[in-house]
Amino acid sequence: MTPATKALDARKLRADFAIFEQTFAGKPLAYLDSANTSQKPRQVLDAMTEFYETSYANVHRAVYELGERATAGLEGAREKVARFLNAPSAREIVFVRNATEALNLVAYSWGLSNLGAGDLVVVTELEHHSNFVPWQFAAKQTGASFRMLPLDDQGELDLSGLDELAREGNVKLVAVNLVSNSLGTINDIAPLVRWAHEHGGVVVCDAAQAAPHTRVDVQALDVDFLAISGHKMCGPSGIGALWGRSELLHAMPPFLMGGHMIHAVTYEKTTFGELPAKFEAGTSPIAEAYGLGCAVDYLEGVGLDAIERHEHELAAYALERLADVPGVQVYGPPADRRAGIVSFNVEGVHPHDVAQILGGEGVCIRAGHHCCQPLMAKLGVAATNRASFYLYTVREEIDQLVDGLHKARSIFA
Numbered sequence: 001m002t003p004a005t006k007a008l009d010a011r012k013l014r015a016d017f018a019i020f021e022q023t024f025a026g027k028p029l030a031y032l033d034s035a036n037t038s039q040k041p042r043q044v045l046d047a048m049t050e051f052y053e054t055s056y057a058n059v060h061r062a063v064y065e066l067g068e069r070a071t072a073g074l075e076g077a078r079e080k081v082a083r084f085l086n087a088p089s090a091r092e093i094v095f096v097r098n099a100t101e102a103l104n105l106v107a108y109s110w111g112l113s114n115l116g117a118g119d120l121v122v123v124t125e126l127e128h129h130s131n132f133v134p135w136q137f138a139a140k141q142t143g144a145s146f147r148m149l150p151l152d153d154q155g156e157l158d159l160s161g162l163d164e165l166a167r168e169g170n171v172k173l174v175a176v177n178l179v180s181n182s183l184g185t186i187n188d189i190a191p192l193v194r195w196a197h198e199h200g201g202v203v204v205c206d207a208a209q210a211a212p213h214t215r216v217d218v219q220a221l222d223v224d225f226l227a228i229s230g231h232k233m234c235g236p237s238g239i240g241a242l243w244g245r246s247e248l249l250h251a252m253p254p255f256l257m258g259g260h261m262i263h264a265v266t267y268e269k270t271t272f273g274e275l276p277a278k279f280e281a282g283t284s285p286i287a288e289a290y291g292l293g294c295a296v297d298y299l300e301g302v303g304l305d306a307i308e309r310h311e312h313e314l315a316a317y318a319l320e321r322l323a324d325v326p327g328v329q330v331y332g333p334p335a336d337r338r339a340g341i342v343s344f345n346v347e348g349v350h351p352h353d354v355a356q357i358l359g360g361e362g363v364c365i366r367a368g369h370h371c372c373q374p375l376m377a378k379l380g381v382a383a384t385n386r387a388s389f390y391l392y393t394v395r396e397e398i399d400q401l402v403d404g405l406h407k408a409r410s411i412f413a
């Protein structure tokens with residue numbers, strides 16, 4: 001992001017999202033739950049409808065024109081996702097259901113066949129369960145040691161123990177997110193990636209929260225696998241992508257087996273297809289993948305730099321406004337080192353009560369452990385409230401949140 005980045009006009013963009021045309025209990029919708037899932041612009045919804053109405057058939061197996069159009073739609077989306085992530089080749093993009101499936105694919109396929117006793121599997125205290133539980137499982141299955149990198153008091157990764165950690169075994173796998181869904185922390189993963197590679201390890205990057213908000217470049221990041229979810233970036237649900245280095249993907253066994261992923265099947269044996277077909281068993285999420293490609297177009301039209309800048313401004317504004325609400329404790333780093341995500345608690349009021357009262361005010365936030373129970377244990381809480389922003393978020397929604405918090409406090413006073 002450069003200072004010259006052109007600001008986006010959230011109020012204008014909001015008009016692309018029909019969801020904001022309704023009110024709740026007479027109040028405008030303040031949708032502050034985009035880290036959970038984002039809303040969808042008309043451009044994506046209309047394009048998907050048109051695709052279904054004009055170009056839908058099964059892909060890679062129909063020789064008639066409709067089938068060719070559908071295949072072009074799916075493969076065109078793969079090209080767009082590859083460009084979006086600056087992947088060297090579209091063949092390295094595997095369509096999956098979501099980031100969770102992408103990470104499981106790597107854990108089952110790469111993890112179970114490459115890990116063993118004496119190896120270290122390293123995750124961070126900041127991981128979503130999707131990039132934690134599969135690795136804990138793979139370590140248990142293979143006899144590898146499972147280790148967790150801690151956070152400092154600001155909610156940022158503490159890498160001071162890496163040298164000591166490397167003495168405990170072979171650094172085989174490091175799993176880390178780029179942006180924390182709980183604290184909004186933007187992780188500078190470069191030193192961790194360097195350390196992992198110096199020790200011959202592989203880095204799996206969870207970019208589920210980063211890809212919607214900032215430029216993600218797999219080559220600049222120098223990671224080995226990277227996962228994204230379409231529904232968090234203005235795309236439909238049911239579609240995500242895994243990017244992996246082709247040499248690693250080539251060497252890995254398939255994860256799911258069945259139709260489309262084979263080269264030849266006999267009674268005695270099966271040989272598997274080329275990339276990415278080897279990892280895409282069964283009928284693809286055809287229109288969903290097409291919709292993800294349209295979402296990529298939409299985000300690029302708005303500009304990732306502008307989105308990132310907008311979110312920083314909103315995060316700073318939210319931190320400023322929340323500081324004025326008595327009894328509110330905010331978790332995580334300062335605004336300049338966080339994406340548009342703010343987790344907090346209100347003294348004496350359970351997060352679920354806060355979220356419910358806010359819901360009655362038209363304000364949607366998430367309350368819970370955010371699929372980050374190890375992080376909650378570190379913070380010493382069972383749950384937090386989380387407000388999260390996106391390209392369509394306006395300051396008035398944060399004002400509505402703050403008004404709702406005052407109301408929640410007065411109810412529980």
Ligand SMILES: Cc1ncc(COP(=O)(O)O)c(C=O)c1O
Pocket residue numbers: 035036098099100101128130131177179180181206208209229231
């Ligand atoms: C950081 C992070 N990783 C992974 C996931 C899992 O995404 P999905 O549920 O789309 O698989 C999420 C979802 O909240 C997330 O925030």
